[in-house]
Amino acid sequence: MRKVLAIALASAGFALAADGKAIFQQKGCASCHQPNVDTVGPSLKKIAQAYESVEQLVKYLKGEAQPIVDPAKANIMNAQLAQLKGLSEEELKALAEYILSFK
């Protein structure tokens, strides 16, 4: 059991590292979110610092949690969340992991 879990975690970890950046770029997120400076949207660093865990960020990305970084501009970002609707749980986790890597 323990071995199976370790293998599952290891392969999940590999997928996380591989896909998050690609999804971020393919979905056009990079046009409003730079690593370190605020542009149209807050920097990835600022977002990463506001979120404590991948689970918390995934909830936001699914539209199940309120924005906490710059809620006054949430209407701009809400339209973007629709683009993530077709993604699997694993892909959303990979995306969140990528964003949180800017902490």
Ligand code: HEC
């Ligand atoms: C048209 C510009 C634009 C695009 C494209 C965009 N964002 Fe945003 N994003 C914003 C703005 C503006 C905010 C600030 C509003 C807010 O924090 O709610 C924001 C905030 C966020 C936040 C912080 C939410 C919070 O808790 O406040 C996350 C996470 C995020 N964006 C992820 C993404 C992802 C992932 C994509 C690609 C699917 C994306 N953004 C595409 C403009 C954009």
